[in-house]
Amino acid sequence: MTKTKKELIEWLMSLAIGIIVVLVVRSFVATNYEVVGESMMPTLHDHDHVIISKLSTIKRMDIIIFHSDEKEDYVKRVIGLPGDTITYENDELYINNQKIEEPFLSSYEAYINTETNFTENFDLQKLTGTKTVPPGKLFVLGDNRISSLDSRYFHFIDEKEVIGEVKLIYWPLSDFKVNFRSE
Numbered sequence: 659m660t661k662t663k664k665e666l667i668e669w670l671m672s673l674a675i676g677i678i679v680v681l682v683v684r685s686f687v688a689t690n691y692e693v694v695g696e697s698m699m700p701t702l703h704d705h706d707h708v709i710i711s712k713l714s715t716i717k718r719m720d721i722i723i724f725h726s727d728e729k730e731d732y733v734k735r736v737i738g739l740p741g742d743t744i745t746y747e748n749d750e751l752y753i754n755n756q757k758i759e760e761p762f763l764s765s766y767e768a769y770i771n772t773e774t775n776f777t778e779n780f781d782l783q784k785l786t787g788t789k790t791v792p793p794g795k796l797f798v799l800g801d802n803r804i805s806s807l808d809s810r811y812f813h814f815i816d817e818k819e820v821i822g823e824v825k826l827i828y829w830p831l832s833d834f835k836v837n838f839r840s841e
Contacts, residue, residue, distance in 0.1 A: 688712060689822070691723055691731070697800030697807065698733055701762055707829035708733075710822035716796070718742075718753070721824040724798075724815055731821065734808050735762075738782070738797030740817075741790050745781040762801055777803040778810075786813045794818070 693706040701721065702708070710723055718739055726732045738744045738753065745752040751760055763776065782797070783789050791797050795814035800806025809815070826836040 688825070690828075691733070691821075693733055696805060697802050698735070699802045701735075701801045702733060702824070702827065703833065706827050706833060708824045709826050709828060711825050712822040714823035714825075716817070716820060716823060718758075722796075722798070723821045723824065725819045725821065726812075726815075732798075732807075733824065734798035734800050734806070736796050737799050737809070738791040740793045740795060742797070743782055743790050744797055746777050747779050749776050751777075763803075780810065785810060796820070 688709055688711050690707060690709050693702045693704060693708060696704050698721070708723075714720070716722060716736055716739075718736055720736045721733065722736055723731050723733050737751070742753050743755065745755075751758045777799075782791070792814060794817050796817055797809045797814055799808045799810070827833050
């Protein structure tokens with residue numbers, strides 16, 4: 659075998675291994691998505707490109723992407739975990755009877771404490787007919803509460819429909835951000 663032929667085979671093997679590694683990572687570890695819509699503003703904007711982790715353990719206030727149906731995926735914030743009770747009263751969130759701060763909504767302060775609530779009042783029992791988030795389910799809301807199709811309308815999502823947790827915005831570069839837990 660000639661030296662050139664041997665080098666070509668080595669390059670092709672390296673390329674094949676690289677492609678396999680990328681496919682494995684995208685399938686099981688992390689992948690990218692483009693945000694469609696304004697339901698997560700101001701945290702995420704329409705056409706933001708994000709990286710999601712498929713290995714994350716989902717916690718309250720994580721931003722997730724999940725399958726809403728066979729054709730569409732949604733991006734929302736996890737508000738309720740299995741067993742949680744949820745109440746929203748006068749723009750204040752209560753989970754398991756404890757007030758929960760939502761600092762990611764601070765840019766909407768102009769809308770809050772006006773005659774109309776930014777997030778309408780509700781409790782889980784009246785909204786869904788069940789007192790707590792059922793096992794294997796999550797309750798999600800968009801950060802843009804005025805304009806978000808979320809669990810207030812379609813109720814719970816299955817944990818198995820979660821694709822992963824949003825870890826960073828990489829495009830546009832001006833919006834680059836990592837770690838949404840500190841919002």
